[in-house]
Amino acid sequence: MISTAHRLVNLEDLHQAMRQGRDLLYPSEPKIMIGTATCGLAADAEEVLHAVREEVANSKLPYQVTETGCIGWCSQEPLLDICIPGRPRVTYGRMKPGRAREIVRAIPEVKREWALAMMPGDENTLNGAHVNYCVPHNGHMDGLTAYKDLPLFKRQLRIVLRNCGIINPDNLEEYIARGGYHALWHALRKHTPEEILNEVKRSGLRGRGGAGFPTGVKWQAVRDAQGEPKYVICNADEGDPGAYMDRGVLEGDPHSVLEGMTIGGYAMGAHEGIIYVREEYPLAVMRMKQAIRQAQDAGLLGQSIFDSGFSFEIRVVKGAGAFVCGEETALIRSIEGKVGEPQQRPPYPAQHGLWGKPTCINNVETWANIAVIVQRGGDWFSQIGTAKSKGTKVFSLVGNIENTALIEVPMGTTLAEIVYEIGGGVPNGRACKAVQTGGPSGGCIPADKFDLPVDYDSLNQAGSIMGSGGMIVMDDHTCMVDIAKYFLEFLEDESCGKCFTCRVGTQRLKEIVTRISQGEGKEEDLDLLQDLSWLVREGSLCGLGQTAPNPVLSTLRYFRSEYLAHIRDRRCPAHRCRELITFAIDPVLCNGCGACVQICSGKAILGEKKKPHIITQAQCTKCGACLEMCKFDAVLVH
Amino acid sequence: MVHITMNGLAVEAECGSSLLEVARFYNFPIPTLCHEDGLNSYGACRLCLVEIGEGPKSKLVAACGYRVEEGMKVRTNSMRVQRARRLLLELYVATCPQSKRIQDLASEYGVRQCRYQPVDGQPGAPWDPKANCIQCGLCVRICAEQMMAGAIGFSGRGKSRHVARPFGMTSEQCRQCGACLYACPVCELRCQASTAESLLCNGCLNFSPVCFQSYSDAMCFLEPCHTCELSGPFRHEVGIKVHALHDAGQKVAPSTGELK
Numbered sequence: 001m002i003s004t005a006h007r008l009v010n011l012e013d014l015h016q017a018m019r020q021g022r023d024l025l026y027p028s029e030p031k032i033m034i035g036t037a038t039c040g041l042a043a044d045a046e047e048v049l050h051a052v053r054e055e056v057a058n059s060k061l062p063y064q065v066t067e068t069g070c071i072g073w074c075s076q077e078p079l080l081d082i083c084i085p086g087r088p089r090v091t092y093g094r095m096k097p098g099r100a101r102e103i104v105r106a107i108p109e110v111k112r113e114w115a116l117a118m119m120p121g122d123e124n125t126l127n128g129a130h131v132n133y134c135v136p137h138n139g140h141m142d143g144l145t146a147y148k149d150l151p152l153f154k155r156q157l158r159i160v161l162r163n164c165g166i167i168n169p170d171n172l173e174e175y176i177a178r179g180g181y182h183a184l185w186h187a188l189r190k191h192t193p194e195e196i197l198n199e200v201k202r203s204g205l206r207g208r209g210g211a212g213f214p215t216g217v218k219w220q221a222v223r224d225a226q227g228e229p230k231y232v233i234c235n236a237d238e239g240d241p242g243a244y245m246d247r248g249v250l251e252g253d254p255h256s257v258l259e260g261m262t263i264g265g266y267a268m269g270a271h272e273g274i275i276y277v278r279e280e281y282p283l284a285v286m287r288m289k290q291a292i293r294q295a296q297d298a299g300l301l302g303q304s305i306f307d308s309g310f311s312f313e314i315r316v317v318k319g320a321g322a323f324v325c326g327e328e329t330a331l332i333r334s335i336e337g338k339v340g341e342p343q344q345r346p347p348y349p350a351q352h353g354l355w356g357k358p359t360c361i362n363n364v365e366t367w368a369n370i371a372v373i374v375q376r377g378g379d380w381f382s383q384i385g386t387a388k389s390k391g392t393k394v395f396s397l398v399g400n401i402e403n404t405a406l407i408e409v410p411m412g413t414t415l416a417e418i419v420y421e422i423g424g425g426v427p428n429g430r431a432c433k434a435v436q437t438g439g440p441s442g443g444c445i446p447a448d449k450f451d452l453p454v455d456y457d458s459l460n461q462a463g464s465i466m467g468s469g470g471m472i473v474m475d476d477h478t479c480m481v482d483i484a485k486y487f488l489e490f491l492e493d494e495s496c497g498k499c500f501t502c503r504v505g506t507q508r509l510k511e512i513v514t515r516i517s518q519g520e521g522k523e524e525d526l527d528l529l530q531d532l533s534w535l536v537r538e539g540s541l542c543g544l545g546q547t548a549p550n551p552v553l554s555t556l557r558y559f560r561s562e563y564l565a566h567i568r569d570r571r572c573p574a575h576r577c578r579e580l581i582t583f584a585i586d587p588v589l590c591n592g593c594g595a596c597v598q599i600c601s602g603k604a605i606l607g608e609k610k611k612p613h614i615i616t617q618a619q620c621t622k623c624g625a626c627l628e629m630c631k632f633d634a635v636l637v638h
Numbered sequence: 639m640v641h642i643t644m645n646g647l648a649v650e651a652e653c654g655s656s657l658l659e660v661a662r663f664y665n666f667p668i669p670t671l672c673h674e675d676g677l678n679s680y681g682a683c684r685l686c687l688v689e690i691g692e693g694p695k696s697k698l699v700a701a702c703g704y705r706v707e708e709g710m711k712v713r714t715n716s717m718r719v720q721r722a723r724r725l726l727l728e729l730y731v732a733t734c735p736q737s738k739r740i741q742d743l744a745s746e747y748g749v750r751q752c753r754y755q756p757v758d759g760q761p762g763a764p765w766d767p768k769a770n771c772i773q774c775g776l777c778v779r780i781c782a783e784q785m786m787a788g789a790i791g792f793s794g795r796g797k798s799r800h801v802a803r804p805f806g807m808t809s810e811q812c813r814q815c816g817a818c819l820y821a822c823p824v825c826e827l828r829c830q831a832s833t834a835e836s837l838l839c840n841g842c843l844n845f846s847p848v849c850f851q852s853y854s855d856a857m858c859f860l861e862p863c864h865t866c867e868l869s870g871p872f873r874h875e876v877g878i879k880v881h882a883l884h885d886a887g888q889k890v891a892p893s894t895g896e897l898k
């Protein structure tokens with residue numbers, strides 16, 4: 001649904017839009033919501049949406065059907081929510097079109113056997129408001145767990161994700177109904193730029209793009225810098241494998257980023273903003289462009305916003321999806337149409353950025369925090385988190401984890417709480433071995449260090465980094481040498497290639513780690529890995545090179561014995577490195593069912609029906625398919 | 639003028655000058671591979687690393703691109719710098735063992751081992767533009783900045799990055815001037831001594847160095863290459879640079895430079 005808001009000039013207009021938005025958010029007839037962020041679409045949410053629309057149209061049901069962003073429960077996508085006035089919102093997971101139709105037909109009955117959870121009301125961290133959908137404990141939902149009692153959501157505090165999965169991101173009024181653009185109004189009409197800047201400083205907010213630089217300090221530098229015009233940029237490049245926090249925000253709550261950037265522009269004296277998004281995020285690009293149009297139509301972008309005399313415009317620039325273009329100086333060059341190679345700092349972008357002008361670059365998540373800080377005050381924000389890391393952080397929890405999820409927790413939450421409580425631990429009864437934070441620049445933290453609080457400084461000390469918030473959980477079937485190799489492969493492709501240390505260093509690191517994974521390594525290779533890692537870290541220009549050895553260094557630090565097993569015993573303890581393992585069939589356990597023969601792509605398994613089978617080693621490609629296939633545990637790996 | 643401390647010495651430097659310029663002015667040696675006066679600094683080879691700052695905040699930066707700042711402390715030969723140079727040159731030797739310039743630097747800065755496998759083929763093999771180019775970018779910059787042609791550039795990123803002509807063809811911008819060939823620091827003089835047992839030459843540490851002849855293959859982006867055409871009769875003479883690609887069919891004997 002495209003908004004048809006007229007120009008909003010004063011607080012009364014904003015309240016008017018808020019009332020319209022409330023009617024959409026909490027309509028008087030039943031509302032059906034389908035999560036159609038990229039994670040939902042990947043699980044065929046489109047089909048579910050289509051089926052529901054058809055069902056409603058065909059049966060002429062008086063229901064509203066809307067889309068929403070990602071609420072973070074990615075393992076249960078596609079999600080379908082039914083909101084009936086006076087009742088809690090009920091969530092159904094893993095929807096198929098047929099089942100969705102049945103659920104719709106059953107309204108107002110709840111299909112309890114398929115329901116995942118219910119939401120008796122929503123909270124809004126932006127203004128502290130609670131909206132109750134129903135009288136609490138009215139008995140409607142006995143047996144269904146409330147969201148806030150689910151382990152996945154219990155510990156979460158959703159500031160950045162406050163609207164994701166709640167509002168329809170296509171709809172400006174729904175954003176305003178949740179208190180959106182009020183902070184902008186207050187900033188422009190009631191505060192000076194200095195006051196806003198001080199509020200951001202007081203909040204203690206640090207950049208969420210990786211390095212954790214204090215946002216207020218950066219803003220001050222841009223404000224004080226000589227040169228006009230000034231620019232603000234939103235860094236939505238998000239290139240880490242397994243990370244999709246920024247995508248979740250852009251797709252689920254685009255206006256929160258626009259509002260943050262506009263407030264930032266006011267505080268720093270900039271009049272132009274640019275959102276740099278990778279082209280691989282077509283939905284995010286579409287949603288942002290649409291949100292910009294809506295904001296322009298409503299006068300929330302453009303000339304003299306809220307009649308304050310302050311003008312601001314935002315446009316979207318698409319990047320071609322190079323990891324290194326997330327680095328701020330490379331990003332600037334990419335916007336300028338040049339090759340995305342990082343540049344020597346100083347001069348910092350704050351002094352000499354886009355087109356040589358003072359430029360403030362912040363991450364999507366950083367921007368999405370701004371409206372809340374302005375609305376509730378820096379002091380409120382700084383109560384959340386730890387002494388040096390304030391507020392919350394969004395993580396994408398992926399890998400060998402029960403609940404693949406997009407979560408937001410206060411800084412200082414421990415890894416154990418995140419992995420075991422929120423994430424539900426490792427599936428299939430396996431043990432958790434380590435978690436990789438910070439993407440390719442980060443490191444692996446072993447399970448026995450999981451009491452580590454997650455904040456910038458603790459993670460640094462443990463040899464990893466916060467990074468932008470990807471968290472990859474690994475079970476005991478993960479080989480750490482293999483993991484190091486995986487990240488080096490990523491980095492040798494994604495380094496811009498300018499620095500000799502980074503370009504050649506990552507290739508050589510990979511060469512050595514590969515050698516070790518093939519059982520050809522020598523013990524001296526570990527010293528060489530240390531030396532070379534040191535050189536790459538010390539000698540490279542930008543953050544990519546300086547952190548590229550982290551995956552090697554952290555695995556060497558915590559899992560040295562695993563490297564030694566590969567070298568000394570030519571053995572891969574996790575049975576992952578193909579060159580070092582052999583598959584065999586236990587003649588006692590094998591009952592000759594032949595299931596493995598069908599699955600083996602190398603035609604390596606021979607045997608008569610009902611007789612023990614054998615694997616011809618020369619033909620075996622070591623893919624492990626037979627191991628997965630055999631129901632009698634007869635396939636052995638050495 | 640700004641005031642900085644360089645290797646403990648209080649010195650003055652012109653605003654906006656690079657640490658490398660200041661160091662050279664005061665005669666502190668800093669090795670470089672990707673810097674040439676008259677071309678913009680690029681920061682690719684990392685060999686000019688120096689240490690700035692003090693205590694836990696100190697770090698290594700490339701002197702060629704780092705501008706002087708008032709009050710900064712610079713060390714051009716600290717332990718950290720020396721270690722970085724040694725490890726770096728070890729990596730360079732492995733990448734381009736045929737280059738006399740690199741072998742000389744390795745000897746000079748005390749590289750005594752090379753723990754890497756050769757990148758391509760055996761040591762002493764002809765210069766291979768894909769494998770042995772150190773991507774210092776001098777050829778690209780001299781073409782763009784001095785010849786005002788911009789006929790070559792870098793293509794790709796990460797491990798597939800290489801110097802290339804647009805679409806692999808010589809463009810109309812190319813005046814066939816040969817500046818790229820002139821600028822290349824590693825393909826002119828060939829180190830003769832690196833053997834299969836060790837990539838590292840260190841010949842100059844002996845009483846009778848063996849590097850007295852140059853190889854007859856080199857990298858240039860000319861098509862056809864004037865040097866090669868003109869230098870046919872002279873190609874065995876010392877110091878003449880010839881196009882590697884033209885020699886693709888004719889293997890060059892590593893020790894003598896003679897055609898097999």
Ligand SMILES: Cc1cc2nc3c(=O)[nH]c(=O)nc-3n(C[C@H](O)[C@H](O)[C@H](O)COP(=O)(O)O)c2cc1C
Nearest residue numbers: 207208209235238239326327328362363366543544
């Ligand atoms: C190799 C590399 C990749 C990066 N990728 C991103 C990214 O995808 N998104 C991002 O916000 N910051 C990224 N950064 C960090 C940015 O350079 C910059 O610090 C950040 O955008 C500043 O915003 P913040 O202060 O809000 O964190 C990357 C840095 C490096 C070195």
Ligand code: SF4
Nearest residue numbers: 496498499502542545
């Ligand atoms: S460190 Fe790597 S990515 Fe960064 S500028 Fe150097 S080569 Fe490029």
Ligand code: SF4
Nearest residue numbers: 771773774775777822
């Ligand atoms: S060809 Fe020579 S000059 Fe050009 S980048 Fe390679 S090493 Fe440098």
Ligand code: FES
Nearest residue numbers: 672681683684702
């Ligand atoms: S001379 Fe400074 S990096 Fe090459």
